[in-house]
Amino acid sequence: MLVGPDGELPLPWLAEPLVETLARQRAHALLVKGAPGSGVLEFALTLAQAWLCESVQPSTVRRPCGHCEACRLVQSHMHPDLLVLLPEEARRELGWPLTIDKPESGEGERKKASRQIRIDDVRCAIDWITKTNSRGRAKVVVLHPAELLNLQSANALLKTLEEPPAGARLVLTAADPARLMPTLRSRCQQIVLADPPAAQALAWLQAQGVQGAEVLLAATGGQPLRALEMSRMGVDAAVWTSLPRAVGRGQASGFQGWPLPRSIDALQRLCHDLLCTAAGAAPRYFPAASLPRVTDIGPLLQWQRSLSRVARHEEHPWSEGLLLEALVHEARAAMSPPPDDRGPARPAFATLAS
Template sequence: MSFSLPYPWLEATLRGLLATHRGHAVLLAGPQGVGQFELALALAQAWLCESDAPAPPCGVCTSCGLVRSHTHPDLVVLLPEALQEELGWGSAEAESEAKASKAKPSREIKVDALRRVVEFAQQTSSRGVAKVVLVHPAERMNAISANTLLKTLEEPPGQARFVLSTEAIDALLPTIRSRCQHLRLSPPEAGTALQWLQAQGMPNADVLLAAAGGQPVTALQLKQQGLDAAAWLQLPERLVKGEVAALAGWPVPRAVDALQKVCHDAMCVAGGAPPRYFSSEGFRSMRASIDDLAAWSRELRRVARHEEHPWNAGLLLESLVSQARRALHSATYE
């Protein structure tokens, strides 16, 4: 089985990175919805590949096979518990422990895991090529975890390499950032993204691609989560009318994200700029107050910081729709 990235727009990025990277650590910074984790994993696989070819991993050597099966002895993929199952890197033992525990899976990368990584990096490579640590998303390390990793980044053992990925580079310690070669990722061109989404069998790909801010992986996830393109386009007008049903059944994080996008586009229209996430038709004739929208934006940011709180989802969504109606009421069609 030859190697191929799941997202074609990353092929050239990987080749360029392999041709230009220097040092022992790479930091990938950019939106998650363009395949950030997959690129980090491909880079790790390339570093461990046992083929003589200098470019992307061969996909056929023993090492590449071990990476695919998640059993490579020289690779550690460090993820928060809450992401392990979603990304397909949860061990059977960890899943069993999670089911037995009443606690919610952690969204942070814990310090104990970083300590094990430091010990792993100091060991001799089992296959004699490299020792690779992948940390994703790196901003999920708290200050104690990050400082635990810092010493190893400053003085890495000879065979150790690190690839960190983040969508919040400013949340990382400056000392972590300074020890890494940076690569900033951007969404692919709209035509490339639409072609890929259509190949996945997605109708109305342009609507959901806009809803995802141009990030095709996120657009596909929205479709898989049941988001309907027509319902998305109708959302601003339904919020103006105070229709709680517009968000019925939505998980709180997704509802807050959608409301922030409505607020963003309403502010754009109020300022004379085109909307980004919705059709301009949804904001036709609206005359929103910038002050009201700014206050709404601040309140949404406050809620977003606590979106994992065990809210009563129904009551919270009613409150959020009520806030939206008040903020957008001055933009009602005449």
Template sequence: MTADSLPPWLRQPLAELLRQRGHAWLLQGPSGLGQYELGLALAAAWLCEQPEEAKAQGACGHCPSCHAIQVRTHADLCVLMPEVAMQALGWPLDEKSQADIDDKKRKPSREIRVEAMRDAIGFAQRTSARGRGKAVLIYPAERMNNITANALLKTLEEPVGEVRFVLASEAAWQLLPTIRSRCLGFTLPWPDSGQAQDWLVGQGVPAADAPGLLRAAGGRPSDALRLASQGQSPKAWSLLPKAMSRGEVGALSEHAPAQAIGALQKLCHDLMAVDCGALPRFFEPADLPPAPPRAALARWSRSLASAAKTAEHPFNAGLMLEALVSEARTTLNSASRRP
């Protein structure tokens, strides 16, 4: 990945990172800002075969090393992700894992497996194949459980040979303190709304939809692009709060349970913000119903957080959705009984 292919708000951060020395970086910030893209661009620049003085702005994109990364076959790059993310982003799994999944012995993991981490540690101890050192990209780093993270600690503190690590995280506070202390931290910048909207339009999002999708994503461009790819309509999003007040299950019928819970959590967040005198983040003020009592919002927030823990494996998705909408309707209509 070259600097030109990065979103515009990440190009200067890439140049800043390349000017600094360090064997382990932690790229952190909210989801949707481009942690994965920046991490991959940084690893590609480290491994790029053009002269050092020529790659101050990033990888060239046309040398054999850059081509190997583009086709996911670079011998000196190890990518550690949950298997569901590996599949979504086009990275190949090892033969055994792929065979187990193909034979339906297990489902793709949603965490970074300790077996994959042990393979990465072995990779770090081997000699570089192309002579430019090695790189390990871990994303999202918060998907390491404690066993996986502890397996990384020794290698992260005292790497063997010329190996560098980039951990990209959307929830860095969930990482073990011992992991964070061994990395140089870098917080991704927020793009301004105009820059983000222009980027979305460049990715094929209709110009009329870009502002609404960006608001639905809380100003996070990559999340807004994902909403667009899922068919989210800005008009339907603006109508969602009042649809929930009326208990319309159909307003969320095309959402998976996790997506439905996320949408309701955004609505709950904005109502809490308004109740405290702040501006809403995900909806326009005119789209929101009157704020329910603070205690009712607090109960709803806790209930949604609890539901999110089992959202990926609901007992019955249809019944779960009906229960979520019923609870939303009850909470939102409690505003009329507010003391």
């Protein structure tokens, strides 16, 4: 998603931050803090397109035109002065070649695509950015997300961030810059891309034909691209609101067809909301009525810890199906009342009020 021939921004809420960033930007290396589900990659790419657009003066603060030759090259992922560095898996999915002139080696096809940004790719980008640009504007590296740089790759990048070659620009994104090396953060000008206002995000989702947009937007904590992705996965408002009780019964079938990280993420949100309601606070991701009442916080905290442990590991030794079953089993235990609580329901406030 880039600025197309009609000149429209890929996401309407990027307009203001784009103009502001173009006006305020001083450093040659930027670090944009923002969520992928709110369009942080689209924002970084639009910035790159603005720097490379040839219909405006280089110093002008303006969004890219969308129809000059440079814009068209960016749209077709063929601009010789733009390098987009993503984890291999995302790079293949979104169709950003690593370099314009070097074909992909066949080796990658046989191996499972990496979810990390590989050191070889970073070295290739560092080497690429020192060469003269082809079209006279700038050479731009977009790196998303910087959390997926390992220590070695981050170290390799430090010198380039500190002293970028003339005409070079780098944009790094991170949902959580605190997870990056301090030396990496300190070499970049930091920009914050906030989540869009709810009304704007809702209107956009509805324009994309998403049903139950309000529930899905809340489910993602206000990130419209994530909500759209859920809707395309077949997760509508009814599916989402049925999850808590299904999980409470130990049923993992609601997650059928979901990528494992998404299932783990949904369980983390459920656990978060159950902890909120147990403490008397409002839930954030699920409608209150969809949540079973859990009063015992101890097992919930234990379940939360085990979910974080699983979420931290990129590769799991178990099969995804088995792991999910184990997590749902644990959820069921955390959500069930202890045995001595299982007798006839005790009078609740609702009963007393009626």
